[in-house]
Amino acid sequence: MAVHKRGYRGYAGQLTPLWSRCWIVTRYAFKNVFQWKLLTSFFYACFIFPLTCAAGIYVNHSTRLLVMFGVRSLFDVDAGFFFQFLRVQGSLAFILTALVGPGLVSPDLANNALPLYFCRPLSRAAHVAGKMMILVSLLSLITWVPAILLFLIQSSLAGWSWMWANLWLPAGVFLGSAIQILVFSVLALALSAWIKRKLAAGAALLAVFFFGAGFAEAVDAVLGTHKGALLNISRLILTVQAQLFRQPWRSPISAGSAWMALLAVSGICLWLLARKVRAYEVVRG
Amino acid sequence: MNDAAPDKRIVFEDVSKFYGEVLGVNRVNLSIPPGITSLVGPNGSGKTTLMNLMTGLVEPTRGRIRVLGLSPRQPEQLFRRLGYCTQYDSFPRGLTGYQFVYSYLRLSGRGHAEAEELAVQAIERVNLGEAAHRSIASYSKGMRQRIKLAQAICHNPTVLVLDEPLNGLDPLIRAETIALFRALAAQGLHLIISSHVLHEVDVISDQVVLLSNGYVVAEGEIRGVRDEIQEHPMQILIRCNNPGALASQVFLQDYVVEARLHHDGGGLLVKTRDADRFYLLLNRIAQNGIDIESVAPADDDVLSVYEYLIGTEEPSK
Amino acid sequence: MVPVIELEGLGVRFWQRNILQDLRCTLSGRAIGLLGPNGAGKSTLINTLLGFYPVAAGTARVFGYDIRTQTMQIRSLTGYMPETDCFIAHMTAVSFVRMMAELSGLPSSAALERAHEALFYVGLGEARYRKLGTYSLGMKQLAKLAQAIAHGPKLIILDEPTNGLDPPARQRMIRLIHEMRDSRELQILLCSHLLRDVEETCDEVLILKDGRQVHYANLEEERRTNKRFLELETVGDDGGFAEAVENLGCACAVTSGKRMKIVLPESFVMRDLYRLAEARNVQIRRMNYRRDSLEDIFLKAMENSNGRS
Numbered sequence: 001m002a003v004h005k006r007g008y009r010g011y012a013g014q015l016t017p018l019w020s021r022c023w024i025v026t027r028y029a030f031k032n033v034f035q036w037k038l039l040t041s042f043f044y045a046c047f048i049f050p051l052t053c054a055a056g057i058y059v060n061h062s063t064r065l066l067v068m069f070g071v072r073s074l075f076d077v078d079a080g081f082f083f084q085f086l087r088v089q090g091s092l093a094f095i096l097t098a099l100v101g102p103g104l105v106s107p108d109l110a111n112n113a114l115p116l117y118f119c120r121p122l123s124r125a126a127h128v129a130g131k132m133m134i135l136v137s138l139l140s141l142i143t144w145v146p147a148i149l150l151f152l153i154q155s156s157l158a159g160w161s162w163m164w165a166n167l168w169l170p171a172g173v174f175l176g177s178a179i180q181i182l183v184f185s186v187l188a189l190a191l192s193a194w195i196k197r198k199l200a201a202g203a204a205l206l207a208v209f210f211f212g213a214g215f216a217e218a219v220d221a222v223l224g225t226h227k228g229a230l231l232n233i234s235r236l237i238l239t240v241q242a243q244l245f246r247q248p249w250r251s252p253i254s255a256g257s258a259w260m261a262l263l264a265v266s267g268i269c270l271w272l273l274a275r276k277v278r279a280y281e282v283v284r285g
Numbered sequence: 286m287n288d289a290a291p292d293k294r295i296v297f298e299d300v301s302k303f304y305g306e307v308l309g310v311n312r313v314n315l316s317i318p319p320g321i322t323s324l325v326g327p328n329g330s331g332k333t334t335l336m337n338l339m340t341g342l343v344e345p346t347r348g349r350i351r352v353l354g355l356s357p358r359q360p361e362q363l364f365r366r367l368g369y370c371t372q373y374d375s376f377p378r379g380l381t382g383y384q385f386v387y388s389y390l391r392l393s394g395r396g397h398a399e400a401e402e403l404a405v406q407a408i409e410r411v412n413l414g415e416a417a418h419r420s421i422a423s424y425s426k427g428m429r430q431r432i433k434l435a436q437a438i439c440h441n442p443t444v445l446v447l448d449e450p451l452n453g454l455d456p457l458i459r460a461e462t463i464a465l466f467r468a469l470a471a472q473g474l475h476l477i478i479s480s481h482v483l484h485e486v487d488v489i490s491d492q493v494v495l496l497s498n499g500y501v502v503a504e505g506e507i508r509g510v511r512d513e514i515q516e517h518p519m520q521i522l523i524r525c526n527n528p529g530a531l532a533s534q535v536f537l538q539d540y541v542v543e544a545r546l547h548h549d550g551g552g553l554l555v556k557t558r559d560a561d562r563f564y565l566l567l568n569r570i571a572q573n574g575i576d577i578e579s580v581a582p583a584d585d586d587v588l589s590v591y592e593y594l595i596g597t598e599e600p601s602k
Numbered sequence: 603m604v605p606v607i608e609l610e611g612l613g614v615r616f617w618q619r620n621i622l623q624d625l626r627c628t629l630s631g632r633a634i635g636l637l638g639p640n641g642a643g644k645s646t647l648i649n650t651l652l653g654f655y656p657v658a659a660g661t662a663r664v665f666g667y668d669i670r671t672q673t674m675q676i677r678s679l680t681g682y683m684p685e686t687d688c689f690i691a692h693m694t695a696v697s698f699v700r701m702m703a704e705l706s707g708l709p710s711s712a713a714l715e716r717a718h719e720a721l722f723y724v725g726l727g728e729a730r731y732r733k734l735g736t737y738s739l740g741m742k743q744l745a746k747l748a749q750a751i752a753h754g755p756k757l758i759i760l761d762e763p764t765n766g767l768d769p770p771a772r773q774r775m776i777r778l779i780h781e782m783r784d785s786r787e788l789q790i791l792l793c794s795h796l797l798r799d800v801e802e803t804c805d806e807v808l809i810l811k812d813g814r815q816v817h818y819a820n821l822e823e824e825r826r827t828n829k830r831f832l833e834l835e836t837v838g839d840d841g842g843f844a845e846a847v848e849n850l851g852c853a854c855a856v857t858s859g860k861r862m863k864i865v866l867p868e869s870f871v872m873r874d875l876y877r878l879a880e881a882r883n884v885q886i887r888r889m890n891y892r893r894d895s896l897e898d899i900f901l902k903a904m905e906n907s908n909g910r911s
Contacts, residue, residue: 010787011754015707024704113690119652119682120705121674279654327768427640455639455795481768484798564885571876579890
């Protein structure tokens with residue numbers, strides 16, 4: 001028999017590599033995100049449209065089913081198709097951001113947990129990257145990942161020649177989604193960092209988009225220009241995507257300025273994040 | 286506690302306070318004389334409830350309270366004689382320290398000149414003269430604590446109710462504030478102070494009130510309270526060069542119930558039912574070959590009384 | 603002993619103000635106390651050692667690592683228990699401590715084991731499966747301590763660990779700190795306003811004021827020296843005891859009521875004092891050699907610095 005005393009003892013085992021630490025933040029945030037049933041259901045619901053499109057593509061290449069429906073083809077799988085697909089999934093992505101985003105940084109700030117993160121070998125960039133990964137992965141899963149899968153399905157059914165002709169499409173899909181995901185993510189994180197309450201942060205995100213549009217129109221009307229559209233983020237994203245998919249799109253601003261404006265917005269949000277996400281709060285006085 | 290007349294005391298007669306079903310305090314009977322009285326007890330034991338009852342911020346469900354003859358149901362009269370310093374750290378926004386104290390004085394009906402004079406005096410007493418005209422938002426925690434104190438004493442009350450007044454103060458300011466309390470007590474004020482730092486309570490209080498789960502478990506002067514706890518014999522720690530020999534000698538007496546060698550081998554912890562006889566015995570033993578280095582009562586203080594009467598509870602409650 | 607913290611002319615500036623200036627010291631005790639009035643720079647020093655603030659002048663080392671260039675190594679070896687409330691309301695104590703341990707480098711399964719061990723050690727029983735948002739103040743402090751020790755650091759920094767705790771919780775916290783110190787597995791930097799706690803726990807003390815270092819005291823050494831005074835508390839003395847003591851050749855001062863302070867001559871023998879007590883039927887209830895307590899050291903240091911500045 002032996003009596004075991006439980007005192008304090010140190011840790012002498014292996015340590016995980018430094019670069020992998022930011023994934024820990026992501027993992028725990030994922031656990032927290034999927035605790036909310038509404039969000040989980042909505043996330044799954046975002047796959048309904050891609051699945052429908054996949055079914056449609058299959059029907060397009062099945063003579064038997066086409067005869068049954070009495071049409072020559074349901075729809076054309078071309079640049080226009082992908083453009084519209086990204087528009088639909090893009091709006092869903094926006095709603096997903098509004099649901100997930102606010103709860104990412106604000107719980108850490110609400111009760112001052114940041115010093116505990118940063119007294120560990122975790123840099124501020126790794127922390128923010130870890131949080132962004134959640135949004136980036138979730139949004140990717142409902143935007144460019146299903147789009148590319150649809151492209152592959154179409155290629156496998158339509159043949160090599162079709163794929164060669166349209167090889168620029170996946171690149172456009174990826175870039176178009178990437179800029180959208182980037183802007184949504186940093187905007188949501190920045191608002192979550194500056195606005196302590198989750199509901200208010202979510203509302204602020206909606207406001208930035210919808211009131212931004214209204215504000216842009218107002219600026220146009222007052223200043224008599226068309227440059228107000230630079231403030232309308234959803235417009236900017238559409239302009240960029242339209243150019244990538246070579247779609248006709250009337251826009252008062254060029255695609256180049258749209259890219260610049262979006263990158264500027266992302267830069268500002270990252271700067272705002274850097275100001276808030278730190279181990280201590282600096283108070284003047 | 287029977288020497289002062291009833292209207293020189295704070296009296297609780299069979300007072301109970303319930304918040305719906307939740308117990309605040311139950312059947313409290315107290316008669317508090319002038320001097321420094323400390324309220325001691327775990328969180329949730331009823332200390333803040335007792336203070337709120339005294340100041341009239343809540344009404345008792347049952348029983349009667351008299352503060353120097355006045356009833357807390359007459360706040361106008363009561364607050365002329367009473368000053369209250371809460372434990373909460375919030376202030377009206379945008380005020381400077383001086384304005385905070387001054388406006389309180391004006392609100393109680395004093396004219397401008399009088400209010401100014403009293404405000405300046407109170408601020409000087411807590412040593413905040415230099416920072417008086419800075420906004421409270423820029424104060425450190427210790428300074429905020431002190432300006433609250435200034436507001437409580439500015440109208441020269443005869444009763445001071447202070448909820449954890451030393452919280453967050455650094456050692457120097459602690460010592461100064463304790464000296465201020467002593468000075469006020471010497472003038473005949475009633476100071477009711479709640480605190481968690483028991484070794485300080487020992488040093489500054491004239492009497493203590495121990496609370497647990499809404500009941501008054503003990504009250505009075507510490508030494509008197511300790512003597513009444515018969516189930517726990519007095520413990521005395523004696524450090525000497527030969528604790529074993531000391532032990533064998535003290536065991537010869539029947540009023541020594543236990544002698545324990547200290548774990549570092551240099552002392553003896555004695556439990557005795559009769560402290561007086563034991564100490565006189567020690568005088569004799571100390572001359573016969575045993576070199577005594579130090580003598581200290583091990584449980585003659587608030588901490589020990591607390592542990593005996595209230596005990597140590599599980600943290601996950 | 604390997605020095606824990608070495609300050610080499612450390613200076614920190616903020617918005618044109620010198621918050622810390624010219625700190626020079628080597629600290630190597632099992633438990634180190636950091637004292638000073640409010641605004642002295644204690645939190646700034648801790649934040650600088652953890653790499654939160656940039657260094658403006660000089661440098662400092664923790665376990666030999668330079669705080670300017672090897673911040674990550676230092677953070678791997680330290681645990682921090684801040685003074686303010688620090689928690690994530692929607693996480694349970696186990697998840698929280700586990701995540702913090704993983705962020706400090708422990709593999710996931712080891713982190714889970716050590717999280718449970720740490721929570722058990724600090725005394726959080728079933729409550730560990732509840733969310734931190736539902737915890738009382740005492741429990742939050744214990745959870746903070748658990749996250750500071752779960753990854754087995756070599757140095758833990760405790761900033762006012764007993765803040766707001768009621769007496770039994772205070773005792774428990776102090777006892778835990780003493781146990782950790784005595785286990786010799788780690789070293790402690792304790793920052794507190796309660797001098798008694800620091801005195802009972804630490805063997806070295808650094809005192810700051812206005813960003814400068816005003817005193818360094820090695821309490822171990824102080825405890826071994828200085829036996830020339832005696833403090834007494836008596837019962838049964840009808841007034842003549844002090845005089846009788848003086849006849850022994852000691853200078854005697856009655857401080858308050860029954861307490862007196864005696865200056866001992868070279869030839870003093872304790873036996874004589876007790877002989878006197880027996881003869882006069884006086885009980886010596888309390889007796890100890892007086893040495894400068896931490897309070898005296900602190901007050902002296904403050905006075906000296908006032909004189910200088």
